[in-house]
Amino acid sequence: xxxxxxxxxxDLRTLHGLVAAGLGIAIGPEVPHPLDGCVQRPIDDxxxxxxxxxxxRAGPRPPAVDDVIAVLRELTRF
Numbered sequence: 001x002x003x004x005x006x007x008x009x010x011d012l013r014t015l016h017g018l019v020a021a022g023l024g025i026a027i028g029p030e031v032p033h034p035l036d037g038c039v040q041r042p043i044d045d046x047x048x049x050x051x052x053x054x055x056x057r058a059g060p061r062p063p064a065v066d067d068v069i070a071v072l073r074e075l076t077r078f
Contacts, residue, residue, distance in 0.1 A: 052076070 020037035
């Protein structure tokens with residue numbers, strides 16, 4: 001059965017607000033203090049994934065930026 005996605009958002013408080021109002025469910029990172037009416041449950045499935053990227057200023061980069069990018073690449077290898 002395909003999902004019927006009605007809304008996608010970046011603001012976790014907005015997503016929690018919609019859930020607390022009874023307007024569906026949300027998938028996102030755990031927050032330390034969910035709104036009243038919201039219950040968080042972990043997704044413990046190796047197929048669960050999230051695309052992420054790194055943003056940095058164009059042009060020459062300090063070596064520390066390259067070091068951080070290298071660490072992120074290493075951490076995200078499967």
